[in-house]
Amino acid sequence: MTVPLSVPLTGDPLLAAKLAVPFQAPGLVRRQRLLNRLTRGTEGPLTLITGAPGVGKTALAASWARSASAPGPVVWLTLDEDDTPGVFWAYVIEGLRRSGELAEDALGTPVCADDVDRSLLIRLASALEGAPGPLVVVVDGLEKARGNAVHSGLRFVSDHAGPALRLVLISREDPPLPLHRYRAEGRLHEIREHDLAFTRREAVQLLRDQGPAPDDHVVDLLLEQTEGWAAGLRLCALAMARSEDPAAFARSFTASEQAVSDYLLTEVLAVQPEPARELLLRTGILNHVHPDLAAALTGRSDSGRILQNLARCHAFVEPLPGTRWYRFHPLFAEVLRAHLRSRQPELEPLLHRRAARWYAEQGRSAEAVDEAAAGGDWSFAAAQTVRHLLVAPILAGSGASPSADTFSRMPDDTPGVRPALVAAACCMARQDVEGCRSRLARAEGGPDGAGPEAEPADRLTAALLRLLSAPGPADEAAHRITALLARVPAEECIRHPEIEPLRLYGQACACLRGGRLQSAREGLEQAVRACSGDATVLLRHRCLGRLALADAVAGALTLAEEHGAASLAIADEHGIPDSHRSGAAGLALAAVAVEREELAAAAVQLDRAELLADTHRDPDLLIERSVLRAQLETARGRWDAARSHLDGHLDEAAAPPPGPAARLAVAYATAALARGDVDAAATALDHVPAEDGPPSHTVALAQVRAAADRPVQALQLIETAEESDAVTVPDRVRLVLLRAHRALLDGHEDRARTLLVQALDTARPEGLRRPFTEAGPWVRHLAAGLNGRSGSYAWLATPHGPADHRVVEELSRREREVLQQVARMMSTEEVAAELHLSVNTVKTHLRGIYRKLCVSRRRDAVERARELHML
CATH class of the missing domain: 3.40.50.300 (P-loop containing nucleotide triphosphate hydrolases)
Structure with missing residues (x-):
């Protein structure tokens, strides 16, 4: 009682x-x-x-x-x-x-x-x-x-x-x-x-109590959004249980914000005194707030004391250790923003603009750009971006702010030179080279264009964009960048370590377009060495991919494999999303496989590379992709299909630069010769003037003249190509094979065999097989009589292993663990639970396994691993 x-x-x-x-x-x-x-x-x-x-x-x-x-x-x-x-x-x-x-x-x-x-x-x-x-x-x-x-x-x-x-x-x-x-x-x-704060295990239990067992990705998303806040998780769980699409609910930050809005407005905002409520609403538009910034947005001199009190009473405001800055719980910040928009919709952009000026005064230009963009003040955002060389991180794709996404809402007709320069940089970051060139022309063509009278930062930005988007040689632009860097404040250059590797990268890519292969490789090696720190991770990934591609074209297949694998490893290690990855490394590995006649592996690598945006948008990679497709189809005996991949490029009104043009012409000629159409091969090569063509073009001409039974002309072309310092290993092999074939036709069989052995010795270190296959069946018949020297031919007849048994790179310890679980027929979710990983992490490891084993399916990966005694 x-x-x-x-x-x-x-x-x-x-x-x-x-x-x-x-x-x-x-x-x-x-x-x-x-x-x-x-x-x-x-x-x-x-x-x-x-x-x-x-x-x-x-x-x-x-x-x-x-x-x-x-x-x-x-x-x-x-x-x-x-x-x-x-x-x-x-x-x-x-x-x-x-x-x-x-x-x-x-x-x-x-x-x-x-x-x-x-x-x-x-x-x-x-x-x-x-x-x-x-x-x-x-x-x-x-x-x-x-x-x-x-x-x-x-x-x-x-x-x-x-x-x-x-x-x-x-x-x-x-x-x-x-x-x-x-x-x-x-x-x-x-x-x-x-x-x-709820742990992952506790969050799973809470969500299970409200409905069906949640997917791991859903749990991760809700934990990220709520930061383990118990009431937020419970409210989201209840709302998600009522949702027709729980996964879509979890992906939507707005849905989570709506689920907890009433609670936060009633239990947190409404109980604060009026000065604190006003401060929260005005500063909630920010991710972080400083007392002085709060004062600038509210006009209150006691903003620091109010923030301190809010943090003390745990009003979802917490101080950042070791600083005077504070942060809001992300859901609370979103609720504050939504509440402000409903009460005073015109105030939010004004507050963002005011914050942009405050950041600019403090020398925090990146934050100033973000806030100006949020407030729709595009002129101010672009001016800060150009003046403080923030175009460099946009081009390098460093993940820092600002990025191309920052300016995604900027109207294309925003007036002024600097908005045009920033728009050009954003296009370049998306591999939209033509868009970059058109906006750069607009910036340079206006009355206040980036000419000699412009500020050094404007001219440097324009020169960097011109270098990266140049259709041809760009040495002058590269030298101009070096000169302009000396006129820019030293502290700005120190803040942007991306500029020098961007310059080297742009110059090297221009060398590739000009057909200067060795200069391009040297420039890309320098660019890779210049990439240091987190700001240049994505750029290093791209540079290594292009270097691998240049290596493959030069016939340095071992280096191409190493650089291509390194490029892909950087992307995997740093979690670079597919939307920002370059397909250059995949194209390089496909080129290596083609040169070694490993056609299945080549097809897998090429298919993967084609999933990445830059192999469709970047003109150079687009041409290289088409050339590789043509080479692959030619190796399979599908000559018409090979030529169809090249026709569109050869018929374009705007001719490609010398380097890519020569690659297209040689690929077309090779396909035509494989079919026996000598005239079509000669016509394709005529698209590139002989004086502009690289040694590979001369070698192809020699092959055409030899096929047309013009030995004198063929020999002249062979001698011309042999005198070039730029001749690649594959073409050196082709030149020796041309001489061997001519000797065989002239009845000098011993001389032909000696030359064949020379070609085999030249090709063997890199495993080059394609030149021998393209040369025709006479190679096999001649090699059959090598007698005691037959060992020189064994590697060609029996590859390192069947094409489907090659491994691009060793599996990591974690990848082996994932593969072992996959071999037990476990689902992705079961593997994640077994190894205490997220589903996304398991998927990332699976992509790495597929790439390294040159497969595209789970079953194939398990079979390949068993064949290689990995399981």
Whole structure:
């Protein structure tokens, strides 16, 4: 039977509910790690549980109080806003009486509502000191206590009640107690907001209680959005359970924001005083806020104090360690933005613009650009981007701010030179070379164009864009960049280590277009060495891919493999998304496989490379892709299909640069010769003037003249090509084979065999097989009579292993573990659970396995691994 309660000093009855342990909601996740911590905490005199609304403070303590883990009786008290010190201690005393720790008339009751007599606290401490065993007093909602009277009373009782009293204080903010002294004395155990954040395992359990077992990716998304906030997870789980597409709900940050909006507006924003509410609404547009920035947005000189108070009371605002900056919980920030838009839609862009000016004044140009773009002030954003050389990270794709995405909403007709330069850079970052050239022409053609009278930063930006988008030679642009760098403030150059590797990369690519293969390889090697640090990771990936491609064209197949594998490894290691990856490395590995007559591997690599955007947008890679397709079809005997891949490029009104033009012409001629169409081969080669063509073009002409039975002309061309320092290994092999074939036709069989052995010795270090296959069946017949020298031919007849058995790169330890689980017929989700990985991570490892084993399916990967004794 419940004993009626009364408080004589107010005349109002005491509420039994305030002394009851709160009801445990259905579906509560039992968080044993925190229950254990609370049990350990109550071994000492004071345990403090603090955190924002909805992080699970009360739920944790209530769950613990209802368990059998407490060291003794538990007295629970829930505070209300209007509880005065006298009322508070009246409830404490009544709770102790109900627990049986105090006799009914042992102490009496407080006689004053607004204060408590010191003698009462002394008698209470004395009574507790004599308690036979531990006693736990839980005070929930301590932040609601008025003034400091309650806190000072708790401090006194805690200090004098002896070891039996175990206080558990639950609050949204740190109480005004000497916590630093308690910590030093080892008397305080703390459970903070970050401790209360849900772990992945706890989040899975919570979501399972609300509906079907969630996908791992869904759990990861919700944890990322809520940062483990208990109420946010529960509200999102309930909303997701009602959603027709739970996965789409999890992917939508807006859906999560709507699910928690009412809670945050009511429990967090509405309870703040007016100055704090106004500050939150005006600064919520930012990811991070500084007191001075808050002052600029609000006009309040006390912004720092308000932010400090918000952080202290855990209003989803937290300080960034070691700085004066603060951050908002992402969901709270989104709720604030939505609330501001609904109340004052015209204010948000103005606040962003004001923030942009503040950042610019502080020398934080990247943040200034972001805020100006958010506020639609494109002229200011572009001016900051060009003036501070921020075009460099856009072009390098460093992932830093600003990026091409920052300017995705900028109208194409935004007036001015700098917006045009930035638009050109964004096009170049998307491999839209033609778009870059047109916008660059607009920037340079206006009355204030990036000419000699422009600022050095404008001219440097224009020169860099001109270099990267140049259709032909660009040495002058590269030298101009070097000269302009000397005129730009040194600190700006130091901030942007991307500029030098971009210059080297652009110059090397221009050399490739001009047919200067060796210069291009040397330039790309320098560019790779110049790429250092996180700012140039993506650029290093691209440079290595282009270098691998240049190596493959030069016949340096081993180097091409190494550089191509390194490019792909960087992309995998740093998690570069497919939208930003370059297909150059894949094209290079396909070229290596084609040269070695490993056609299945070549097809796999080429298929993968074609999935990446730059193999469709970048003119150079587009041509290289078509050439490789033609070579692959030619090797399979599909000559018409090979020529169809090249026709579109050869028929274009705007002729490609000399290097790509020669590659197209030679590929077309090779396909035509394989079919026996000498005239078509000659016509294709005529597209490239002989004086502009590289040695490969001369070699192809010699092959055409030899096929047309013009040995004198063929020999002249052979001698011309042999004199060139730029002749590649594959073409050197072809030249020797041409001489061998001529000797054979002239009846000099021994001479022909000697030349064949020379060609084999030249080709063997790189495993080159395509020149021998293209030369025709006479090679096989001649090689059959090599007698004691037949070992020179064995590697050609029997490749390193069947084409389908090659491995581009060794599997990592984690990839082997994933492959072992796949071999057990486990699904992606099961593999992830077994290895404690996310599903996305498993998928990334699978892509790496497919690439390294030259397969495209799980079953093929397992079979290939077994053939290679990996399983």
